[in-house]
Amino acid sequence: MLDAAALPIVQIVHQPGVIDLGWGHPDPALLPVAGLRDAAGAALDRYGAAALAYGNQQGPGPLLRWLIGHIGAREGRAPAADEIIVTGGISHALDQVCTLLTRPGDPVLVEQPTYHLAVRILREHPLDLVAVPSDAGGLRPEAVADTIAALRREGRTLRFLYTVPTFNNPTGVSLSAERRRALIAVAVAAGLTIVEDDAYRELAYDGPAPSSLWSLAPTGTVIRLGSFAKAVAPGLRLGFLTADAATVERIRGGGVLDSGGGINHFTANTVAALCEDGGFAAQGDRLRAAYRARRDALAAALMNYLPPDCAWTLPTGGFFIWVRLPEGRDAAALLPRAFAAGVGYAPGQRFHLDGGGGRCMRLAFGLYSKADLTEAARRLGRVLGAG
Amino acid sequence: MLDAAALPIVQIVHQPGVIDLGWGHPDPALLPVAGLRDAAGAALDRYGAAALAYGNQQGPGPLLRWLIGHIGAREGRAPAADEIIVTGGISHALDQVCTLLTRPGDPVLVEQPTYHLAVRILREHPLDLVAVPSDAGGLRPEAVADTIAALRREGRTLRFLYTVPTFNNPTGVSLSAERRRALIAVAVAAGLTIVEDDAYRELAYDGPAPSSLWSLAPTGTVIRLGSFAKAVAPGLRLGFLTADAATVERIRGGGVLDSGGGINHFTANTVAALCEDGGFAAQGDRLRAAYRARRDALAAALMNYLPPDCAWTLPTGGFFIWVRLPEGRDAAALLPRAFAAGVGYAPGQRFHLDGGGGRCMRLAFGLYSKADLTEAARRLGRVLGAG
Numbered sequence: 001m002l003d004a005a006a007l008p009i010v011q012i013v014h015q016p017g018v019i020d021l022g023w024g025h026p027d028p029a030l031l032p033v034a035g036l037r038d039a040a041g042a043a044l045d046r047y048g049a050a051a052l053a054y055g056n057q058q059g060p061g062p063l064l065r066w067l068i069g070h071i072g073a074r075e076g077r078a079p080a081a082d083e084i085i086v087t088g089g090i091s092h093a094l095d096q097v098c099t100l101l102t103r104p105g106d107p108v109l110v111e112q113p114t115y116h117l118a119v120r121i122l123r124e125h126p127l128d129l130v131a132v133p134s135d136a137g138g139l140r141p142e143a144v145a146d147t148i149a150a151l152r153r154e155g156r157t158l159r160f161l162y163t164v165p166t167f168n169n170p171t172g173v174s175l176s177a178e179r180r181r182a183l184i185a186v187a188v189a190a191g192l193t194i195v196e197d198d199a200y201r202e203l204a205y206d207g208p209a210p211s212s213l214w215s216l217a218p219t220g221t222v223i224r225l226g227s228f229a230k231a232v233a234p235g236l237r238l239g240f241l242t243a244d245a246a247t248v249e250r251i252r253g254g255g256v257l258d259s260g261g262g263i264n265h266f267t268a269n270t271v272a273a274l275c276e277d278g279g280f281a282a283q284g285d286r287l288r289a290a291y292r293a294r295r296d297a298l299a300a301a302l303m304n305y306l307p308p309d310c311a312w313t314l315p316t317g318g319f320f321i322w323v324r325l326p327e328g329r330d331a332a333a334l335l336p337r338a339f340a341a342g343v344g345y346a347p348g349q350r351f352h353l354d355g356g357g358g359r360c361m362r363l364a365f366g367l368y369s370k371a372d373l374t375e376a377a378r379r380l381g382r383v384l385g386a387g
Numbered sequence: 388m389l390d391a392a393a394l395p396i397v398q399i400v401h402q403p404g405v406i407d408l409g410w411g412h413p414d415p416a417l418l419p420v421a422g423l424r425d426a427a428g429a430a431l432d433r434y435g436a437a438a439l440a441y442g443n444q445q446g447p448g449p450l451l452r453w454l455i456g457h458i459g460a461r462e463g464r465a466p467a468a469d470e471i472i473v474t475g476g477i478s479h480a481l482d483q484v485c486t487l488l489t490r491p492g493d494p495v496l497v498e499q500p501t502y503h504l505a506v507r508i509l510r511e512h513p514l515d516l517v518a519v520p521s522d523a524g525g526l527r528p529e530a531v532a533d534t535i536a537a538l539r540r541e542g543r544t545l546r547f548l549y550t551v552p553t554f555n556n557p558t559g560v561s562l563s564a565e566r567r568r569a570l571i572a573v574a575v576a577a578g579l580t581i582v583e584d585d586a587y588r589e590l591a592y593d594g595p596a597p598s599s600l601w602s603l604a605p606t607g608t609v610i611r612l613g614s615f616a617k618a619v620a621p622g623l624r625l626g627f628l629t630a631d632a633a634t635v636e637r638i639r640g641g642g643v644l645d646s647g648g649g650i651n652h653f654t655a656n657t658v659a660a661l662c663e664d665g666g667f668a669a670q671g672d673r674l675r676a677a678y679r680a681r682r683d684a685l686a687a688a689l690m691n692y693l694p695p696d697c698a699w700t701l702p703t704g705g706f707f708i709w710v711r712l713p714e715g716r717d718a719a720a721l722l723p724r725a726f727a728a729g730v731g732y733a734p735g736q737r738f739h740l741d742g743g744g745g746r747c748m749r750l751a752f753g754l755y756s757k758a759d760l761t762e763a764a765r766r767l768g769r770v771l772g773a774g
Contacts, residue, residue, distance in 0.1 A: 001467070001468075001469075002467070002468040002469040003468060004448075004451065004452055004455055004467075004468040005452070006448075007443065007445065007447075007448035007451045007452065007468060008443045008447075008448050009434055009437040009438070009440075009442065009443060009447045009448050009449065009656070010437050010440045010441060010442060010443055010648075011440070011441040011442055011443055011444060011648040011649065012440065012441065025440065025441055026440070028435075028436035028437065028439075028440050029436065031436040031439040031440065032439070033431050033435055033436055033438075033439065034431075036427075036431060036439060036653070037427065037428050037431040037432075040423075040424065040427035040428065040431075040657070041424050041427070041428065044420050044421075044423060044424040044427075045424075047396055048415075048420055049415035049416065049418040049420055050396040050397050050415065051396070051420075051622060052415075052418040052419070052420065052423060052620035052621070052622040052623065053396075053397045053398070053399065053412065053413070053415050053418065053620070053621060053622050054397060054398040054399065054412055054621045054622060055396065055397060055398055055622050056394065056395045056396060056397055056398055057398060058394065060394075060395075060396045060397075061391075061393075061394035061395050061396050062396065064391065064394045065391055065392070065394065068391055080388070080389070080391075081388075081389040081390060081391035081394060082388075082389040088475065088479075088647075088650070088651070089647050090646075090647075091642065091643045091646035091647035092475075092643055092647065092650075095486065095642070095643050099482065099486065099511055099512065100511060103491075104490075104491035104513075117642055117645055117646035118642075118646065119642075120641070120642030120645060120646065121642035121643060121646065122642075123642075124486055124487060124641060124642050125486065126491075229647070233439035233440070233653070234439070234440060234441045234647070234648060234652075235438060235439040235440050235441060235442050235648065235649075235652035235653045235656075236439065236652075236653050237442075237647055237648075237649075237650060237651050237652055237653070254507070254511060255478070255482070255504055255505075255506075255507030255508035255509075255510075255511050256478045256479055256482050256508060258504055258507060259477075259478035259504035259505065259507065259508065260475075260476050260477075260478035260479065260616070260621070260624055261397075261398040261621060261622065261624075262398065262622075262624075263475070263479075263624060264475070264624050264651055264654065265621075265622035265623075265624060266423070266620070266622045266623050266624070266654050266657075267651065267653050267654050269396070269622075270427070270653075
């Protein structure tokens with residue numbers, strides 16, 4: 001029986017003695033507590049009761065204006081005022097896209113491996129998921145084209161493709177500029193909508209993030225889901241969506257927003273004040289410096305401690321290093337042994353629709369110190385070496 | 388073309404010169420700006436980074452504990468620790484209930500008249516709505532039983548009944564204790580789930596609100612959707628749901644919460660601090676006093692100015708007075724004339740699935756001062772008198 005006194009504040013559950021790289025969470029010590037304290041006060045001073053009333057369905061004007069400017073400056077393409085809407089974070093935005101823009105049973109493409117919890121949301125609607133294999137460079141545009149053609153032969157029309165092209169979850173890989181162009185060409189030719197999960201864009205460690213598919217594609221091809229979860233704090237549950245005006249209008253005019261006003265309005269005003277006052281930029285600089293150092297620490301430790309027949313690619317952003325184990329190993333089967341040795345990870349099976357991916361594991365480097373990451377790699381090396 | 392500089396903060400649009408009783412919104416002057424300023428600061432001081440991390444999927448412990456205590460004290464029945472979950476407000480909770488607990492095409496009962504924006508959400512899933520007529524006392528339990536029986540004969544099994552039994556939107560009416568008991572008996576006998584929209588419970592003006600269906604029914608019969616929108620501020624987008632443990636677990640374990648952690652976590656922590664520090668009780672007292680006086684002012688003015696063949700019932704809580712016009716009048720058709728005369732309302736057709744209800748109009752008294760409400764009634768009387 002659940003004890004009310006023990007109900008926690010946060011989602012994460014720590015196992016004593018385990019450095020669990022399975023959690024794709026930020027380090028609480030990096031969250032901007034003081035900045036958001038100031039911002040909440042500033043929002044209520046600046047916008048007054050408007051920050052607490054039923055909000056504009058599209059999101060509060062100040063946050064939309066800041067986002068339009070920020071996106072324009074970062075990506076070289078600013079959404080028009082009717083091409084952006086504030087969301088309750090990517091998970092919630094994806095949920096709304098499914099409710100309002102799909103019909104039950106519609107086929108939807110997902111890359112494989114893919115973000116496992118997006119799969120949960122898609123299936124709940126219920127959509128019929130079709131996996132497209134990717135390689136070391138991420139999603140293969142020709143594989144997308146082949147899958148579309150195969151479904152067409154069965155008389156089925158795809159609703160959309162869900163993909164994380166930048167600092168992918170789980171692989172950390174970003175699509176090359178060439179693949180981005182080719183993927184967009186395939187989508188345009190097939191009339192396919194791409195739902196671009198762009199959660200990690202602000203966490204670019206080696207120069208600017210690749211251009212978003214949204215910024216590269218003709219209007220109407222891409223619905224891009226952005227987020228403040230990784231760039232500011234996940235507990236805000238705040239993000240945004242850029243797309244063509246008709247798609248934005250469909251979401252703006254949906255029942256949930258019409259009934260309740262803008263999603264998460266008080267928080268959206270708080271984040272508007274934070275952004276207006278320079279807090280977004282400052283927090284981004286702080287996070288990039290911290291996570292870059294952690295990525296480097298984990299990568300160096302993997303090089304030191306993992307058996308030489310393990311392989312991985314250094315991600316240029318995001319939270320994850322995707323490790324491929326030698327033939328014959330099974331990440332899910334190894335996990336109990338790893339936990340016993342004081343290290344955790346997310347086994348590759350979790351990110352595959354078909355139970356495959358067992359030779360891979362996702363290591364997240366956001367939550368732990370460099371020393372902990374080094375120790376985690378040492379423990380993992382022992383578990384793998386003891387094969 | 389939408390101008391970014393003109394993007395508003397709030398949802399409401401004021402028409403110059405019109406007192407529009409069509410908006411079921413609170414008066415911005417009554418929203419607790421200073422209280423939430425303090426509460427946001429207190430939450431970040433008290434809970435620190437935990438208020439900004441991925442939140443417990445069920446909602447933050449401090450808010451859940453306060454709610455369990457509050458509900459127990461108010462309703463004589465406290466939910467167990469696994470029978471409550473924090474939501475993003477009633478609209479969002481209803482959306483999640485539809486996604487996770489129904490299948491597309493499932494038949495769902497709604498009372499008629501009913502809250503029109505809930506209908507939008509239900510239809511988007513898409514559910515098949517079946518209207519149950521109500522009378523001056525609200526939903527008729529026998530009509531529910533008859534409708535269930537008729538659907539059974541067609542071989543169809545209902546997913547749930549959606550109802551606003553307390554200070555109904557749009558009618559303001561509350562189900563009697565006898566009808567509550569009878570409705571629950573019908574639901575239990577038929578194995579029907581009741582989704583109880585309990586948005587207005589805290590706005591009781593003449594003694595305590597009637598017992599919730601949830602508090603009266605056997606566990607598993609009622610999913611009750613509660614809200615902070617009316618009791619504190621709508622822009623918070625925060626509410627709660629009480630139900631049996633299996634239903635709570637289904638929502639807690641759904642893709643959106645699993646992926647994003649607790650809904651609206653930062654705001655939930657802010658409201659927890661507000662409630663812990665007595666701000667909920669203080670705000671409730673303030674709102675009840677203010678809205679009671681407005682209800683009385685509007686009722687007195689309707690008595691003074693409306694033609695004698697108009698009828699309405701004084702609501703004992705909530706936001707709305709539902710006026711029935713003389714035979715032959717049509718509220719939707721009259722609306723342009725009313726706007727021209729400087730008064731607005733929500734025509735009854737909006738709350739009916741079948742386009743009926745044209746002899747009724749919903750007047751909301753939350754947004755305007757007593758003087759404005761009196762003037763609105765005077766204008767409305769002129770429009771109706773001029774027949």
